[in-house]
Amino acid sequence: RKEVEQDPGPFNVPEGATVAFNCTYSNSASQSFFWYRQDCRKEPKLLMSVYSSGNEDGRFTAQLNRASQYISLLIRDSKLSDSATYLCAVRSGGSYIPTFGRGTSLIVHP
Amino acid sequence: GAVVSQHPSWVICKSGTSVKIECRSLDFQATTMFWYRQFPKQSLMLMATSNEGSKATYEQGVEKDKFLINHASLTLSTLTVTSAHPEDSSFYICSAPGLAGAGDTQYFGPGTRLTVL
Numbered sequence: 001r002k003e004v005e006q007d008p009g010p011f012n013v014p015e016g017a018t019v020a021f022n023c024t025y026s027n028s029a030s031q032s033f034f035w036y037r038q039d040c041r042k043e044p045k046l047l048m049s050v051y052s053s054g055n056e057d058g059r060f061t062a063q064l065n066r067a068s069q070y071i072s073l074l075i076r077d078s079k080l081s082d083s084a085t086y087l088c089a090v091r092s093g094g095s096y097i098p099t100f101g102r103g104t105s106l107i108v109h110p
Numbered sequence: 111g112a113v114v115s116q117h118p119s120w121v122i123c124k125s126g127t128s129v130k131i132e133c134r135s136l137d138f139q140a141t142t143m144f145w146y147r148q149f150p151k152q153s154l155m156l157m158a159t160s161n162e163g164s165k166a167t168y169e170q171g172v173e174k175d176k177f178l179i180n181h182a183s184l185t186l187s188t189l190t191v192t193s194a195h196p197e198d199s200s201f202y203i204c205s206a207p208g209l210a211g212a213g214d215t216q217y218f219g220p221g222t223r224l225t226v227l
Contacts, residue, residue: 008151043203043218044154087153096207097144098216102153
């Protein structure tokens with residue numbers, strides 16, 4: 001089983017839709033969780049960290065489920081500009097380097 | 111925020127040649143930098159950790175004699191792909207840990223797309 005797994009998609013949704021991605025991790029000792037956005041042929045950019053209690057930033061909501069070992073990202077009111085690949089990253093307590101998932105592709109169409 | 115630059119942004123070379131990629135931290139000092147490789151539709155794979163003033167730490171399966179890393183100063187790390195072959199064609203990205211604490215934030219360079227003919 002891979003350390004960090006994501007459904008590659010693509011998720012194809014209309015503007016205004018709500019879409020959610022999950023990311024599962026195998027290491028129960030994982031301590032830090034992140035969502036990154038990566039545009040085609042560009043570097044990843046940190047979208048948000050994921051806190052134990054869940055957190056929200058505008059249209060984006062991130063949640064952590066330690067019992068089932070996954071994190072989620074919810075995007076409300078999707079915009080065309082949200083089209084990108086969303087990478088999750090997980091860091092365990094024994095390492096200061098996160099492990100990245102392969103990303104989930106989101107396509108928002110008019 | 112912190113800025114990391116990479117040069118070149120893209121390079122096309124013939125098989126057998128060596129290619130050097132530079133990673134610079136522009137407004138902060140980075141004693142550690144990370145080098146990643148990303149194949150199309152795949153995840154970022156950590157290749158090595160570059161340490162200023164000491165040898166790089168390579169991940170399992172990464173040939174240290176093929177991917178030479180030099181962390182010459184607190185603001186510059188270089189990755190040299192020696193005797194490049196078509197299978198080395200990939201997107202190479204460097205990053206530096208954020209000032210808030212190693213690992214919790216990473217500042218990525220814009221990446222270098224290498225194509226080996």
